[in-house]
Amino acid sequence: MVTSSAPGKVYLFGEHAVVYGEPAVPCAIERRARITAERRGDDRLRVNATDLTLDGFTVEYDGDATGTPDVDVAEPLLEEGMGYVNEAIEQARDAADAPDAGFDVTIESSIPLGAGLGSSAAVVTAAIDAATRELGVELDAAEIADRAYHVEYEVQDGQASRADTFCSAMGGAVRVESDDCRRIDDVPNLPFVIGYDGGSGDTGALVAGVRDLREEYDFAADTVGAIGDIVRQGEQALEAGDLEELGELMDFNHGLLSALGVSSRTLDAMVWAAREGDALGAKLTGAGGGGCIVALDPDDGTETALRYTQGCESVFRAELDTEGVRVES
Numbered sequence: 001m002v003t004s005s006a007p008g009k010v011y012l013f014g015e016h017a018v019v020y021g022e023p024a025v026p027c028a029i030e031r032r033a034r035i036t037a038e039r040r041g042d043d044r045l046r047v048n049a050t051d052l053t054l055d056g057f058t059v060e061y062d063g064d065a066t067g068t069p070d071v072d073v074a075e076p077l078l079e080e081g082m083g084y085v086n087e088a089i090e091q092a093r094d095a096a097d098a099p100d101a102g103f104d105v106t107i108e109s110s111i112p113l114g115a116g117l118g119s120s121a122a123v124v125t126a127a128i129d130a131a132t133r134e135l136g137v138e139l140d141a142a143e144i145a146d147r148a149y150h151v152e153y154e155v156q157d158g159q160a161s162r163a164d165t166f167c168s169a170m171g172g173a174v175r176v177e178s179d180d181c182r183r184i185d186d187v188p189n190l191p192f193v194i195g196y197d198g199g200s201g202d203t204g205a206l207v208a209g210v211r212d213l214r215e216e217y218d219f220a221a222d223t224v225g226a227i228g229d230i231v232r233q234g235e236q237a238l239e240a241g242d243l244e245e246l247g248e249l250m251d252f253n254h255g256l257l258s259a260l261g262v263s264s265r266t267l268d269a270m271v272w273a274a275r276e277g278d279a280l281g282a283k284l285t286g287a288g289g290g291g292c293i294v295a296l297d298p299d300d301g302t303e304t305a306l307r308y309t310q311g312c313e314s315v316f317r318a319e320l321d322t323e324g325v326r327v328e329s
């Protein structure tokens with residue numbers, strides 16, 4: 001039996017645009033998904049994911065090696081919920097050359113689902129690590145990142161960047177531009193405050209919405225390009241440790257994401273509350289549609305403002321997590 005964990009993330013800049021080859025800077029945060037994988041005597045996969053509810057079901061998933069579900073839940077719903085874990089286990093079987101390996105998998109996570117904090121990437125990354133180790137194979141973080149990317153790519157219908165999965169596998173602040181993925185060293189202390197509206201967005205649908213806009217209007221394509229410019233400027237501000245400029249660029253980045261249609265009423269309300277609470281800057285994080293915003297604020301103002309904001313369900317600070325995927329003792 002092996003337990004591995006991997007962190008979630010916030011985007012300082014660049015989500016969505018990164019899907020079209022612009023750079024992005026996600027940062028791992030100290031909230032993790034923990035996956036325990038135990039080899040079974042047969043080729044079946046049983047997943048116990050108590051955080052995941054589908055229309056009121058708590059999912060206990062029973063599938064054989066080909067992933068055929070054996071529970072009384074409509075298959076599309078189950079696919080949606082279990083696709084990431086299923087594909088991650090497929091990657092582990094492939095890496096260990098053990099196509100018939102069965103597992104009991106347990107998922108525990110402190111990352112809200114579908115809320116822009118990279119829960120899918122953390123679950124996939126930790127699952128690949130735990131299941132391969134259980135099969136006696138140790139992959140390096142770069143290979144786990146690569147395999148996890150292919151899982152997100154498959155499950156999100158061919159629309160995914162390497163950003164979330166690379167960040168979760170490596171930890172720290174990273175820079176991803178197409179296939180070029182690297183860690184950023186010597187980042188200043190980033191005082192992240194997160195506001196969560198309790199909701200979620202559909203990553204696949206939101207990415208598809210931006211793709212359609214980009215194809216329809218040149219100015220939407222230009223907006224995606226402008227997000228890339230913000231990221232390049234933001235990298236210089238990060239290197240200089242200039243938190244004021246980082247904040248200003250985050251505000252700008254939120255405006256452009258909003259123009260691309262991926263914000264929401266509560267995300268906008270939380271962003272404005274953070275600004276009124278004297279945050280250095282604030283933006284939605286991840287796919288959007290609902291879920292979380294991230295603000296930069298070394299003082300209490302943003303937390304206080306968000307606590308009084310209608311639609312904001314919880315507020316918490318997040319520290320940069322310099323560790324990526326790891327085996328738990």
Ligand SMILES: Nc1ncnc2c1ncn2[C@@H]1O[C@H](COP(=O)(O)OP(=O)(O)OP(=O)(O)O)[C@@H](O)[C@H]1O
Pocket residue numbers: 033049050051052080081082083084107108109112113114115116117118119120121123164201202203285286287288
């Ligand atoms: N604790 C968990 N247990 C089981 N599955 C999980 C868990 N957390 C996440 N998942 C899987 O990840 C999916 C959510 O991924 P999605 O990409 O939509 O959101 P996210 O990764 O949290 O946000 P974003 O991609 O915007 O950062 C869930 O529907 C589920 O399939």
Ligand SMILES: C[C@@](O)(CCO)CC(=O)[O-]
Pocket residue numbers: 014015016017018019116118159160161162163164203207286287
């Ligand atoms: C919206 C997106 O850019 C980030 C989701 O966390 C999608 C992706 O990069 O795969």
Ligand SMILES: [Mg+2]
Pocket residue numbers: 118119120121164203
């Ligand atoms: Mg995701």
